[in-house]
Amino acid sequence: MQKNKKILAVASSGGHWIQLLRIRSAFEGYYVTYASTEKSNYSDVEGHDFYALQDANRKSILNFFKMWLQIFGILRNVKPSIIITTGSAPGLMTLIIGKLFSTKNVWIDSIANVEKLSTSGKIARNFADLYLTQWEHLAKPEGPLYKGSIL
Amino acid sequence: MKIFIIVGSIFPFDRLIKIVDNWAQDKNDMTIIAQIGKTNYIPQNMKYYDKLGAKEFNECFSGSDLIISHAGMGVILKSLVEQKPVIVFPRKCELNEVTTNHQIATAKALDKLNFVNIAMDEVDLLCYLENPGSIISKHKIGEFASPPLINTLKEFIENN
Numbered sequence: 664m665q666k667n668k669k670i671l672a673v674a675s676s677g678g679h680w681i682q683l684l685r686i687r688s689a690f691e692g693y694y695v696t697y698a699s700t701e702k703s704n705y706s707d708v709e710g711h712d713f714y715a716l717q718d719a720n721r722k723s724i725l726n727f728f729k730m731w732l733q734i735f736g737i738l739r740n741v742k743p744s745i746i747i748t749t750g751s752a753p754g755l756m757t758l759i760i761g762k763l764f765s766t767k768n769v770w771i772d773s774i775a776n777v778e779k780l781s782t783s784g785k786i787a788r789n790f791a792d793l794y795l796t797q798w799e800h801l802a803k804p805e806g807p808l809y810k811g812s813i814l
Numbered sequence: 815m816k817i818f819i820i821v822g823s824i825f826p827f828d829r830l831i832k833i834v835d836n837w838a839q840d841k842n843d844m845t846i847i848a849q850i851g852k853t854n855y856i857p858q859n860m861k862y863y864d865k866l867g868a869k870e871f872n873e874c875f876s877g878s879d880l881i882i883s884h885a886g887m888g889v890i891l892k893s894l895v896e897q898k899p900v901i902v903f904p905r906k907c908e909l910n911e912v913t914t915n916h917q918i919a920t921a922k923a924l925d926k927l928n929f930v931n932i933a934m935d936e937v938d939l940l941c942y943l944e945n946p947g948s949i950i951s952k953h954k955i956g957e958f959a960s961p962p963l964i965n966t967l968k969e970f971i972e973n974n
Contacts, residue, residue: 670971677822678887685891688958689967703868745971767974769967775887777919793970795963798923811962813891814955 669694671743671761675718675751676701679773682749684708685813686771696741698734700753712741716753727752734760749773749813755783758790769793774812776801815946818878819848820889823865826853827884827911830903833936834882835859837943844946847874880946882939885917890930897951901942903933929953 670693674683680699684707687695697708700718714737717729734757746761748754750773758768770791772784777798784807788794794806802809819834821827831850838846838859846860849871853864866874875881875892883889885904893900904921905911918934925932929952933939942949958964 668971678889678891681888681891685957685959686964686967689964689971693971701868706868745974747967767970769970771963773887775885775916775920777916777923792974793966795966797963810966811960811964813959813963814894 667694668745669696669741669743671696671698671737671741671746671757671766673698673716673746673748673754673757675699675716675753676704678775679749679751679754680704680707682771682773682813683747686747686749690747696737696743698737698753698757718753730756731760738764738766745769747771750776750781750783752783755787755790758787762790767792769795770807771795771813772797772801772807774798774814780807815844815880816878817844817846817880817882817946818874819846819850819860820875820881820883820886821849821851822884822886823849823851825905825912826851826855827905828853828855829909829911830882830884830939831855831857831862833939834943837940847878849874880949885921885924887920890920890924891955893951894929894953894955895957897954899931899949899951901931901933901939901949903939927953 670690672683674680676699696712698714698716700716702715705713717726746757746766747769749771768791770787772780774797796802796807797812799809835857848860848862849866850862881893881898881900885902902921904917907915921932924930
């Protein structure tokens with residue numbers, strides 16, 4: 664029955680993506696779909712379903728809108744029950760839109776945020792069912808929690 | 815000796831590229847490849863690309879003896895997994911190289927753990943480059959995250 668559970672794992676290319684790859688062993692036995700902002704990242708997850716996302720930052724409203732539509736489409740096609748992200752704007756967007764589909768969401772704030780949570784990470788608090796930081800000194804009882812890191 | 819310089823593929827980091835480019839002027843025994851991002855600066859003493867595809871990037875990475883990088887976690891993690899000697903040179907916010915000073919914070923945190931070689935400025939970097947062959951990989955990590963994090967995620971997936 665568990666095997667039917669679908670996971671969508673999302674992160675922008677670069678550091679966030681590498682961190683996402685490091686938690687893959689938690690997905691074993693489940694049907695996983697990956698999404699990232701760089702097509703060639705597919706080579707890291709060959710054999711799994713993969714979607715290339717429009718990259719977006721706060722400066723481009725149009726790209727943001729395109730990304731929103733793409734993510735909506737992916738969620739409608741894949742119908743995941745769980746979304747996991749290691750941060751980044753596309754990760755946050757996916758968690759937010761995922762809530763329209765009643766997904767259970769995991770936010771792991773990037774290990775690069777040593778002194779404070781990322782801007783996306785602060786917003787993610789409202790859309791994450793498991794809300795994690797990778798630095799013990801940033802953890803709080805009400806979240807984010809510290810449960811180890813990708814190191 | 816083969817050196818691979820990585821500054822990400824989005825924002826340029828000319829300060830780092832220029833330092834190594836100047837240093838490399840009379841170093842005929844060095845093969846230097848760099849991924850420099852979108853920039854107008856044209857390096858003279860290295861082979862450079864705006865952006866490498868994942869496959870080419872991995873090939874350059876594996877084939878190098880030394881990595882010089884901005885303080886991006888992707889490169890740092892890859893170096894730790896592959897046990898590549900790496901010099902980490904963080905971007906600075908006040909020089910408009912990045913929008914926040916998180917790279918400095920990352921570099922300091924990793925220095926505290928003694929995981930990588932950190933060069934905070936040009937002096938530090940040139941000091942390392944005086945004897946590039948002696949730079950070692952300081953730490954190794956496995957292919958996957960630490961068990962507590964993996965177990966937390968497994969449990970969450972199982973229960974939801």
